[in-house]
Amino acid sequence: MNTAHYDTHGNVAVIRLDNPPVNGLGLPLRQGIVDGIKKAEGDSAIKAVVIIGSDRAFSGGADISEFGTPKMLGEPNLLTVINYVESSSKPVVAAIGGACMGGGLELALGCHYRVSKPDAQISLPEVKLGILPGAGGTQRLPRVIGAEHALNMIVSGAVMPAKMFNGSALFDEMVDGDLLDGALSFAHKVVSENLPLKKVRNLKAKHANPEGFFMFARNTVGAVAKNYPAPLKCVDAVEAAVTKPFDKGMEIEREAFAHLINTSESKALRHAFFAERLTSKIPDVPSDTPTRDIKQVGVIGAGTMGTGISINFLNAGIPVTIVEMKQDGLDRGIAAIRKVYEGRVKKGKMTQEKAEAAMALVTPSLTYDDLKNADLVIEAVYEEMGVKESVFKKLDEVCKPGAILASNTSTLDVDKIASFTKRPQDVIGLHFFSPANIMQLLEVIRGKETAKDVMATAMKLAKTIRKTAVVSGVCDGFIGNRMINQYSREALLMLQEGATVQQIDKAIEKFGFAMGPLRMADMAGGDIGFAIRKRQYAENPNMKKMVVADRLGEMGRFGQKTGSGFYRYEPGNRNALHDPEVDKVVDEVRKELGITPRKISSQEIVERCVYALVNEGARILEEGIAQRASDIDMVYLTGYGFPVYRGGPMHYAEEVGLLNVVRAMETFAQNPDAEPGFWEPAELLKKCAAEGKRFDEYATSKNQ
Template structure:
């Protein structure tokens, strides 16, 4: 298939960009554009050239299929393409619909004229990958839309509808109806009027007060993006567009682009971008696997989790029936859903009309008999195997054939749960993260007999409800909570040895975690982890006990919801305040264990907690619980507050160097009183460290 199709329409050459799905500017398309422009130059009958994409995209920018390959930078690169387009002696018109982003917008800016549909999406999103536009975007965009608009677009990376840029020099015409016909008409108008060719690079930025504005922008960006160098480099590049000749500005842009490409922050963001797309691909489930229709969903349990789960489907326009055992609980759950939507209306994030539309999709019942026609049912009941058995036995009786039966369990054995039914092929784990209507992660737990069509369906559904679906095999805690257990193990061990909850939380938050383990525990509810530990103690009597955490729970200190946990909380506030009672509990536990507290550095806290995550992640890969290391990283980036600029625990280990990770773990194992078995490196970790291989 030709990615750039050339055709003649009278005296106009039309180059159709055709590289699905978003006309990524891969090597083949770049070559095709140049070939088309040069062919038009050589044809005396051609007097103008039109570049046009599809309804979906003029061009979405770089071709993701070429990321990390030699083709991405092979000549002709995008700079060469733009130079040839811009230097054409015949007018080149960009006809824009759909996505016009990144390199696609830079290509359009290299054309002499641009027309667009009002709903076309215009963006330079490179900052979201930790870089900046590298083909003149920072130099050309300010020349056509002004400093303020350009800087906001470049620093945020967010798309803007073409209609909002209608009155700028970015567009020569705004087009309704057939874009191809309008482009031909515009091209002939340019020919007939003998319009001079406009090169954006020749335009000047005449903005009084520009220096002061840019200085203000520099200070603001520096203060708000401390973990990411790209936004500040964007300001520097736009400043060059304002203060220097075009070619000098291009040099500054290019130097910044190359420098940013080599930063760990950019590597992390690019890793996450690719990892999110990779997670959607299940190795043994073909992309053309038939999926089941999901037109109605049932949710069992109207508590915080059940209500949040229901909102995801209501937001996507999918009707939901909510089941509870008591009317009072049902009424409370529905009221909470409405209140959540009302809060969004107050914040201007949702219209009153949308609120009522979503609530109209919600029905409720106290009877299992009224949910049987749903295509998908998700239980969000108490995390107890006996309760799950009752629910799934009943679902097996009432749900129609072909319905998908899902559990929101966060730790329990999905194979056992599937075994409570006569249709284990229809059973899958859908582990949402609290608050379920906000958190992006959806852990899809694949039981032994889960059907491939079920997996394909729920992965597709994850996209529909705007979640990042990651498939996990069956084990205690799946990917996220299994690893979290080891992270918390080290947090608790550090507490036993001399660190305080405040120091541990502060060290990890300073490193980049959204919340330290003790603050996170208080937010989630310490009783949840306590229930899991009690089950694990019963199943494994030799398991080391979390003495301090257990004692807090025995005292009814379950976190924010009780006003006391690892910290204390004043009524109506979420500030985590140190509590002398907790200090005494910790002191007493250390004394009983014969531990003399020692001074512990923040560096040791971070390394022990992070490397505990990494080591268990390596074991999860060895066992096939996760398909790839980037899936583990996606779980932690989207569900556990792991800092985006670190790229996830497995990428962080690669950044540190796997030999260094193994060496540090062996040092921890050699410390007095250390749990040597805990710090035994996973065999795959040792192999990769010795061979120079990596997770990716």
């Protein structure tokens, strides 16, 4: 039962919060706290109350399962609960262990006293959801730790150990032993010494120079926050705690909360929050599906991807055997891994001892035979089916039964790769993104015969190596690269139609992408895109050719790696510089194709690129390649630099309005230079637009 358990220990009542896993403050739990306070107040034998959670959490804040439901604001809401606690006629002690975050910390601040384990984790992380603490956090925290410390915590959402605030008014006592015993002992002390009912609201939030401090804070926060309105509202609320009476400060906090929760940025951040938690759920693979032990990993290829992939497992303490065909390549790979760890030590992010321990887990090898005991082998070799075939046939011979064989392919058919083995059920795609040891996204490609326990193992392993895993079915490019292909094609077509390289990238970066499509192509390597296009041209002769990009490829302009692509690059410098040679190529291509260049607006650039993503994403959903629209958004938020404050391409399209998206696509289809059929809306997009449904809502109703 997700509630609060009431018990007595002599003359002290104990209200134990019980809503696993982190004691989210759902409606039943909130009601249980209020009932407990009432019961204690009605019992003359009870002289004090202790509120305590589990070893894992006092409370992690709001119950996310209630978000978007009437229960979220149902009475007693959190403000009501805190009022009951604060106005109790008997002293209430919060006993804090584990996570004490968001509404959990606000509840604790409403108690008369707080005792804590030194390693308890304290934070007000609401800003990460585009809102601010809405139950007094911005008003009470500055009163107990000071305005500067409180503002830093609230604006950053950072998690801090409780021991950092030992000696402040936030905590009355640190408990080294059993938390409940310590809390009961402290409660008995409060009663025996007849200590007053301390209310945080009655304390003064002070600052020696509030006008100067908050002016500085606004300038600093404003420069960093940019597209996020919540941090500046946090400054306003904390300033109110210092300069206004408590009740007026609460009004300002509530007004800011009500405003922020309806902003597009907060909706996008909350969407991303839930989307990330949904990615690990596979409908036909129950959460209790047994997983395979992964104690030893093999990696084929010691290039950029192979070494980056290896570092993920080394960081998690999992031994890795790296196999390369030639000694010099193997030596370069091991040196590259060592360089990463040396860099982390130099920056103070890792101790020398931990770096050496990680390197000790690496076994370099020139033979597949050293993989015979591996539980998982990931190939990271050249992106060509013939090469993959030879690798997987060899792995099938060498690897033990039950070993998972994975391909890091970014576009190729995982089912075909699996067919090269006698164990297709053990084959999976694990598509890491470069640099593999840094990028958060991991596409988990499920083949038609991939076993359920292999899927469960891959998703569990992703958490171990701190990746956001998104499941994809098998198709050319999977989710991310299949969609980015359409996005890039539109950018290249607009380049031919009249836009400049710089204009295209500037428009997309102003929209919020980390990098424009042409800069991104230069960073990824133009040779990769060139090879993919040539393969696609062969498979689909009617496909419209990207002549400018192909011409640059023929010239050997492959981006940063060659010093020239859509831009030019000076040695040792990754800054993209304008190159008149590219302008010349563009002009020549336009003349060859008979195109009279026209002015293209930034709005058209953004809409054509982003709506190309959306339309292909809808097709991917139709085909069952992606499980849900929010999974597609997570691919783009964690792997392609889509602006987080816009929530991902599918969420963004829904916020714009799917009817408006379809309308714009109809306009683009009238462009005489458009590829025939390209702007035909996907059936799912048309249905959702016509019926006023969101993508995942339609999929849910269709399956009911």
